[in-house]
Amino acid sequence: MPFIDVNGEQLEVDEDGFLQDPEKWNEDVAKYLAKTEQVEELTEEHWKMVNYLHDYFKKYQIAPMVRKLCKDNGMDLKKVYELFPTGPAKGACKIAGLPKPTGCV
Amino acid sequence: MPELRKTPMLDQLLDGPFPSFVKEIKKGAEKNEACNDLLGQLELSYEEKITHWKHGGIVGVTGYGGGVIGRYSDVPEQFPGLTEFHTMRVNQPAGWFYKTDRLRKLLDIWEKRGSGLTNFHGATGDIILLGTHTDELQNVADDLAHEGWDLGGSGSDLRTPSACVGPGRCEWACIDTLDIVDTLTRRYQNELHRPMWPYKFKIKISGCANDGVAAKARADCSIIGTWKDNIQVNRTEVVNYVNGGFDIIGQVVDKCPTKCISYNPVTKSLSIDDNNCVRCHNCINKMPKALRQGKINGATILIGGHAPILQSAFMSWVVVPFMEMKPPYTEISDLLEKIWEWWDENGKMRERTGELIYRLGMRSFLKATGLPAVPQMVLHPRTNPFFFWDKEEVNQ
Ligand code: HEM
Ligand code: HEM
Ligand code: SF4
Ligand code: SF4
Numbered sequence: 020m021p022f023i024d025v026n027g028e029q030l031e032v033d034e035d036g037f038l039q040d041p042e043k044w045n046e047d048v049a050k051y052l053a054k055t056e057q058v059e060e061l062t063e064e065h066w067k068m069v070n071y072l073h074d075y076f077k078k079y080q081i082a083p084m085v086r087k088l089c090k091d092n093g094m095d096l097k098k099v100y101e102l103f104p105t106g107p108a109k110g111a112c113k114i115a116g117l118p119k120p121t122g123c124v
Numbered sequence: 125m126p127e128l129r130k131t132p133m134l135d136q137l138l139d140g141p142f143p144s145f146v147k148e149i150k151k152g153a154e155k156n157e158a159c160n161d162l163l164g165q166l167e168l169s170y171e172e173k174i175t176h177w178k179h180g181g182i183v184g185v186t187g188y189g190g191g192v193i194g195r196y197s198d199v200p201e202q203f204p205g206l207t208e209f210h211t212m213r214v215n216q217p218a219g220w221f222y223k224t225d226r227l228r229k230l231l232d233i234w235e236k237r238g239s240g241l242t243n244f245h246g247a248t249g250d251i252i253l254l255g256t257h258t259d260e261l262q263n264v265a266d267d268l269a270h271e272g273w274d275l276g277g278s279g280s281d282l283r284t285p286s287a288c289v290g291p292g293r294c295e296w297a298c299i300d301t302l303d304i305v306d307t308l309t310r311r312y313q314n315e316l317h318r319p320m321w322p323y324k325f326k327i328k329i330s331g332c333a334n335d336g337v338a339a340k341a342r343a344d345c346s347i348i349g350t351w352k353d354n355i356q357v358n359r360t361e362v363v364n365y366v367n368g369g370f371d372i373i374g375q376v377v378d379k380c381p382t383k384c385i386s387y388n389p390v391t392k393s394l395s396i397d398d399n400n401c402v403r404c405h406n407c408i409n410k411m412p413k414a415l416r417q418g419k420i421n422g423a424t425i426l427i428g429g430h431a432p433i434l435q436s437a438f439m440s441w442v443v444v445p446f447m448e449m450k451p452p453y454t455e456i457s458d459l460l461e462k463i464w465e466w467w468d469e470n471g472k473m474r475e476r477t478g479e480l481i482y483r484l485g486m487r488s489f490l491k492a493t494g495l496p497a498v499p500q501m502v503l504h505p506r507t508n509p510f511f512f513w514d515k516e517e518v519n520q
Contacts, residue, residue: 034178035182086469100187100318104186106319109189
């Protein structure tokens, strides 16, 4: 497994760049991951979604479904893609420090 | 280029009269490392009886949530060409008609940026491009876009709709499958490229009950061409079939699922009780010169087909016995959008539309879509007459 270097700390990520240990997540990690997902700067709107996802995962150990994620944040899917060009799963969830959602197809 | 890998077990698949994927991949292996390693890894899997692909992967291109399926080898040290081997789906043209220069361009892109291996066409209907690296994905998508191609669906989105060749070649098409698939594909680009639902949703369109794309077994929504009026019978041709020794009783009368055809051997005439005909198309297939579909055409809409995931495999079943199919296809769009809304609101993760109907009941589905309950929805209408009304609808 590859590692990323955030402020001198080595963090393990999987082959798609998802953080392996959600406990290691913090603001700086989010900023680092954001750059890998075409988000140059995390604005207030970005943080709203990122924090929501992180908290949701902490509580339920699973990522919310897309409809729920849009509803709970008062955003439509188009807005989500404007903020996170690589989408809610690959972009937003990765930045929020969630491990990769599993599934084959 | 390293030596071609030794694959004694795979080589057995070269024997016999059948087409062989081993033969095709070997051709690729001469010029591409990934193809060579692909054979090597599969041989290893045959020896060890275990897959060497990792479980899933999330990769993609900008602005799209679907279209690319991430694949990684779990033994990349042994097969470096498979370290990343992602699949891309490309939206096929309606009816799978291509000009050869378009195909050449497509394959040029893929030989340059991927393994060169393709699958025309996948079960979804798409062109499947097999195997490329993460850092080539965006380049492939850009090159494709430049040539007028687009990615197809994957994940929990609207899968690339697909249709039989229909009026492009076939005399049995009751509906313009090509125009319908093209219209729906363009109309639902957002749903196709941006997964938003509990799971996948497939639309397949067949021009008649012969169901060339197996819509009934493989689509959450099957649109199948049919007719409303009576089967057209040419009496002279019926006589010709019989005089030619055709087994009209065995092939046609006895095979009619609702036993609504009768044959009089004295007058050599056939009569059909069209009110009881379920439009299965068997009789027409068996004597095409004598029998033709009716003239008032449209489609039967079925719901719920899919392979096993939460529950067992389902065949789709009828929800609208007859719907007119004229551009701009507003009626089917209205229905689809209502279904998606209901399913998205109520569905659990990985629950297909048909499974949700099983869980919440047909009544809930009908309420949400505003469709009337009709006998055609009943699995065995001739043996099971029961319909469970909603409490509020019953006068007590
Ligand atoms: C345990 C792992 C896997 C499971 C459970 C799985 C399951 C499936 C299923 C259910 C489909 C049909 C999807 C659909 O029609 O929507 C599918 C399609 C496909 N899978 Fe897999 N798969 C797995 C691994 C792989 C791997 C490792 C590869 C390639 C290296 C692969 C390549 C494909 C391709 C190319 C298709 C599309 C084929 C088509 O549309 O005809 N799959 N897979
Ligand atoms: C000889 C055995 C099998 C064959 C030939 C086969 C073939 C297929 C085909 C052609 C599809 C694509 C259907 C489509 O176009 O939608 C499919 C999908 C699928 N298969 Fe199989 N399959 C087999 C066994 C299994 C088994 C044993 C499982 C699970 C235990 C399974 C799980 C699935 C799932 C989950 C899908 C996709 C779900 C869906 O599209 O609804 N298959 N399979
Ligand atoms: S499904 Fe019917 S219309 Fe379509 S190609 Fe087959 S026979 Fe022709
Ligand atoms: S189409 Fe099928 S159901 Fe109708 S008359 Fe012919 S065989 Fe019978």
